[in-house]
Amino acid sequence: xxxxxxxxxxxGFETYDETSFRPKLFIKKATFNKRLELISKYRFPVLTLxxxxxxxxxxxxxxxxxxxxxxxxxxxxLGIAADILNAHKYPVTLYLTTYYVQKxxxxxxxxxxxxxxxxxxxxxxxxxxAWNKNENMDVRIDNDKERERIIWDCIDYGENExxxxxxxxxxxxxxxxxxxxxxxxxxxxxxxxLTLDEAKLLDRKGIxxxxxxxxxxxxxxxxxKAKKEIVDNRKVLDEIVDYPTNHFxxxxxxxxxxxxxxxxxxxxxxxxxxxxxxxNSECPAFGLKxxxxxxxxxxxxxxxxxxxxxxxxRALRKKTKDFIIKWTPDFRQ
Ligand SMILES: [Zn+2]
Numbered sequence: 001x002x003x004x005x006x007x008x009x010x011x012g013f014e015t016y017d018e019t020s021f022r023p024k025l026f027i028k029k030a031t032f033n034k035r036l037e038l039i040s041k042y043r044f045p046v047l048t049l050x051x052x053x054x055x056x057x058x059x060x061x062x063x064x065x066x067x068x069x070x071x072x073x074x075x076x077x078l079g080i081a082a083d084i085l086n087a088h089k090y091p092v093t094l095y096l097t098t099y100y101v102q103k104x105x106x107x108x109x110x111x112x113x114x115x116x117x118x119x120x121x122x123x124x125x126x127x128x129x130a131w132n133k134n135e136n137m138d139v140r141i142d143n144d145k146e147r148e149r150i151i152w153d154c155i156d157y158g159e160n161e162x163x164x165x166x167x168x169x170x171x172x173x174x175x176x177x178x179x180x181x182x183x184x185x186x187x188x189x190x191x192x193x194l195t196l197d198e199a200k201l202l203d204r205k206g207i208x209x210x211x212x213x214x215x216x217x218x219x220x221x222x223x224x225k226a227k228k229e230i231v232d233n234r235k236v237l238d239e240i241v242d243y244p245t246n247h248f249x250x251x252x253x254x255x256x257x258x259x260x261x262x263x264x265x266x267x268x269x270x271x272x273x274x275x276x277x278x279x280n281s282e283c284p285a286f287g288l289k290x291x292x293x294x295x296x297x298x299x300x301x302x303x304x305x306x307x308x309x310x311x312x313x314r315a316l317r318k319k320t321k322d323f324i325i326k327w328t329p330d331f332r333q
Contacts, residue, residue: 095212095249131157
């Protein structure tokens, strides 16, 4: 695959059981290590993001070039991933979202979802809980619809109407109602982002840290709000690194082309999406594609992606679809 750049994307690294909770969001240490061993075994060159983008634009990419990126900045990037990457001497770019970097608490919405996943209780009474909007106080946890409703009522209430200390109290109460130890979740940092000092340690280990918004949100229709996210994010990153931060990753993979001039005005040079595929010199700098790896991908799928077979399959699927559209009579005429 000459002149094609593969950008890999990771999120969290498992300490206990996070890959069973969210196999797309987390990966086991052994799986991640194996991935890097495979990249090394087949001698795929791993480049820094800056170097790869320069070579991509100037048609100087080596064959099978790879860039490794990590989103969000979970604590275990330091606890697990950094040492594995350093052992292989592979460069990595970490897109760090900074709101929780400044708080000393795990990510509220993930904690709520994790505790409902973890609980062994089948029915819980949420009488007296401010977020329970339903008159029925007893909720069947084993009923998907009832469980999802109470989870999102709780998340919406906490995120929209509460301060961080209030959210922590909700987690504490939820933990005791569901029989899940919230303190342990906090102490183990499994659902926490890096603190400022931990992020500085990563910087000292040579990990490149870049933009991912402050509150993990990038408005698609409010320019001022979107730009403020970059300003606030950059302000915290400036305390961590001593180089300019001008690479960006769209939070939750949500983006549109209207945002591109805003990025340009904020001196951002590149932006990565969650769209699968390889990048060539024609790819727009603010629409770079990535392969989302995680525990949900098996080794054969990973290898197929690495060797470009999946790109071929995607192209074939598109061609077949175009062919069917072209040759299927339109009965509406
Ligand atoms: Zn993210």
